[in-house]
Amino acid sequence: MFRVIQRSMRPAGLSLFTFKVYATPKKDSPPKNFMEVDELSRYSAPEGQLKYMEESRSPLEESISLEPYTSWCQKTYFQSKPKMQSLVQWGLGVIGFAGLIGLLLARGSKIKKPVYLPGFTGLAASLYYPQQAIVFAQVSGERLYDWGLRGYIIIEDLWKENLQKSGDVKNSPGTK
Template sequence: MFKVIQRCVGPASLSLLTFRVYAAPKKDSTHKNYMKVDELSLYSVPEGQSKYVEEPRTQLEENISQLHHHCEPYTSWCQEIYSQTKPKVDRFVQWGLDNYEYLQNAPPGFFPRLGVIGFAGFIGLLFARGQRGEVI
């Protein structure tokens, strides 16, 4: 196990080191050997003739294109419904967040009044259960 760790840590620690490399021209070289940046192949564009040739579509690409063409009305309908529904959902979520914050910081006496009103409504439902709603 130690040998495995040693073999992994060695190269990994060397990658963290930084070295500076300085290049100096030879004493007997002349300026004729120097190249400009434009002359380097890395920076130059090859002077070859290039022509764009579009490959023919395969059967799979044709089938996917047809499927996309047939599904386009449905996807546009879904996008339209989404764009109409999203603002309503956002308003509903904001309404829920506002009510949650109100209930977290309710004014004094709010919950007892809410309990009395809710209890009275529940009792009213129990008493009204046997009635048919006939008017005399």
């Protein structure tokens, strides 16, 4: 077994060694003239100065060009961007104001504070973000239904246990 591993490891081990090879010209061969890199035609610099000239567009390229449409879209975007930013800020202001109104209306009540504040804020936010409000309502509705169902099951179990215990007390053999 050791010989098999040793023989299979030898070629792989040889690939890890590095060898230096020194080559010398034969003494009786004539000296060669080497060419410089600049002398090669592939590396020679072209004569004269180059100028970039853009090709003129064909009638087909002119008819397909999207440049007027893209410039119109950019112009419209940059004109509407400040208006949209102010609208978003105004909407956030309305949402915050609705939260403050809920806080003021819930003054003095420990029950109204957790109801009015998120209620008014959520109502104002749902006006500006209707899709997210719908998703939130669906998920919240499902969770509330699940919690209600769990609560109903727990109350039913407690009710049955109390009825059975009270029934056991009445029907016990020591009492009449």
